[in-house]
Amino acid sequence: MKIVIINYGAGNIQSIKFAIQRLGFEAVLSHNVEEILQADKVIFPGVGEASSAMQMLKSTGLDKIIQQLKQPVLGICLGMQLMCNYSEEGDTNGLGIFDVKVKRFSNQVKVPQIGWNQINNLKSELFKGVKENEFMYLVHSFYAEKCSEMIAETNYDLPYASALKKDNFYGVQFHPEKSSNAGEKILENFLNINI
Amino acid sequence: MLTKRIVPCLDIKNGRTVKGVNFLDLRDAGDPVELAQIYAENGADELVFLDISATEEKRKTLANLVLHVAEKVNIPFTVGGGISSVEDVDILLQSGADKVSINSSAVKRPDLINELSAKFGSQCVVVAIDAKQVDDEWIVHLVGGKVPTKLNLFDWAKEVEKRGAGEILFTSMNNDGTKNGFANEALAKLSNELNIPIIASGGAGNMQHFADTFKEGKADAALAASVFHFKEIAIPELKSFLSKEGVLVRR
Numbered sequence: 001m002k003i004v005i006i007n008y009g010a011g012n013i014q015s016i017k018f019a020i021q022r023l024g025f026e027a028v029l030s031h032n033v034e035e036i037l038q039a040d041k042v043i044f045p046g047v048g049e050a051s052s053a054m055q056m057l058k059s060t061g062l063d064k065i066i067q068q069l070k071q072p073v074l075g076i077c078l079g080m081q082l083m084c085n086y087s088e089e090g091d092t093n094g095l096g097i098f099d100v101k102v103k104r105f106s107n108q109v110k111v112p113q114i115g116w117n118q119i120n121n122l123k124s125e126l127f128k129g130v131k132e133n134e135f136m137y138l139v140h141s142f143y144a145e146k147c148s149e150m151i152a153e154t155n156y157d158l159p160y161a162s163a164l165k166k167d168n169f170y171g172v173q174f175h176p177e178k179s180s181n182a183g184e185k186i187l188e189n190f191l192n193i194n195i
Numbered sequence: 196m197l198t199k200r201i202v203p204c205l206d207i208k209n210g211r212t213v214k215g216v217n218f219l220d221l222r223d224a225g226d227p228v229e230l231a232q233i234y235a236e237n238g239a240d241e242l243v244f245l246d247i248s249a250t251e252e253k254r255k256t257l258a259n260l261v262l263h264v265a266e267k268v269n270i271p272f273t274v275g276g277g278i279s280s281v282e283d284v285d286i287l288l289q290s291g292a293d294k295v296s297i298n299s300s301a302v303k304r305p306d307l308i309n310e311l312s313a314k315f316g317s318q319c320v321v322v323a324i325d326a327k328q329v330d331d332e333w334i335v336h337l338v339g340g341k342v343p344t345k346l347n348l349f350d351w352a353k354e355v356e357k358r359g360a361g362e363i364l365f366t367s368m369n370n371d372g373t374k375n376g377f378a379n380e381a382l383a384k385l386s387n388e389l390n391i392p393i394i395a396s397g398g399a400g401n402m403q404h405f406a407d408t409f410k411e412g413k414a415d416a417a418l419a420a421s422v423f424h425f426k427e428i429a430i431p432e433l434k435s436f437l438s439k440e441g442v443l444v445r446r
Contacts, residue, residue, distance in 0.1 A: 110415065114318065115198060116445040141318075
């Protein structure tokens with residue numbers, strides 16, 4: 001199985017590679033279009049700021065490439081947010097894969113949310129063997145609103161979508177690569193998806 | 196709901212853990228990776244590695260250690276100690292660190308906080324503040340609490356937040372090493388005046404101290420070293436204690 005982690009200069013992607021290694025697979029970090037198109041599984045990571053990350057994707061043409069992918073794609077954290085219609089962070093349009101807006105948490109709570117929170121209302125093969133209310137590690141200031149593409153929900157400030165799915169595209173707000181054994185299970189489930 | 200975090204801190208010198216580690220079941224008591232794995236398995240929510248070595252080789256050794264930790268450990272970790280430039284941070288994040296913690300370098304050149312949060316995002320920038328209460332005023336200190344500055348803890352903390360820090364790691368020099376509990380009054384004030392998470396550090400002696408710092412000190416996370424390294428407190432027991440005390444923890 002060929003697993004590609006899209007490398008567009010957005011933060012700590014080494015951890016995802018290592019988590020996949022712990023599951024017994026190898027992943028390559030790449031921004032090469034051919035390599036991404038030929039992969040069996042594509043992981044779209046990202047930490048950092050939304051509008052500058054979108055700029056980076058546009059300048060390399062990766063935005064169009066990601067939208068066209070037919071194999072299973074997993075967006076993680078900012079990766080998931082960039083797959084949405086729009087983000088308040090830097091007032092930027094996203095890739096428009098998920099029909100939902102990304103907004104900032106209110107100042108009623110500490111921002112960023114940092115730490116372990118629960119996922120519930122689980123609705124996807126991505127969560128096979130993962131129990132309701134399992135804890136995942138999250139670090140973020142912006143969130144996707146609840147919507148019809150939601151496959152997991154988390155509550156902070158308000159209930160929001162912590163995972164999304166549309167066709168072959170999956171997105172998770174939490175970091176499965178940093179969420180202990182349950183997180184690794186989710187990554188493993190993703191790698192086992194066949195389309 | 197978001198849970199309170201328990202954070203063991205490991206002191207590192209030349210790539211090895213130093214002092215205060217008394218794990219009889221460790222094959223190699225100086226191996227930070229093995230110790231980190233044990234903490235992760237026992238339910239630690241995050242780890243902090245504090246590099247106290249001061250050699251020329253430091254940067255390379257530390258990046259190498261980060262790489263090994265990231266390879267084996269499946270929970271988040273922060274790296275601190277002598278980090279003073281965007282390049283330092285770039286190397287550590289690329290090696291697999293989730294966050295970096297800066298202290299003296301931020302006091303000396305506060306713009307570093309802005310630069311780091313602009314380039315890597317606030318979420319990976321932890322600003323560590325060591326402060327000592329002198330005549331009713333909390334004064335920021337450098338070099339492990341030895342050198343006083345002119346900065347007031349609360350003023351500095353607010354500035355740090357404004358400049359883009361994602362978290363504050365506050366160590367009370369009055370409490371550190373005493374095992375008499377955390378500086379909950381100052382912590383609660385920080386928590387009330389700021390809108391970013393606060394990590395409490397210094398003074399952990401027993402399980403009640405953790406409950407107190409989460410409830411009275413309103414801390415979002417609590418860091419400790421020796422109580423964990425010397426097995427005075429086991430993390431699973433601590434978490435069931437906290438849970439009974441009504442503190443939300445991951446179990």
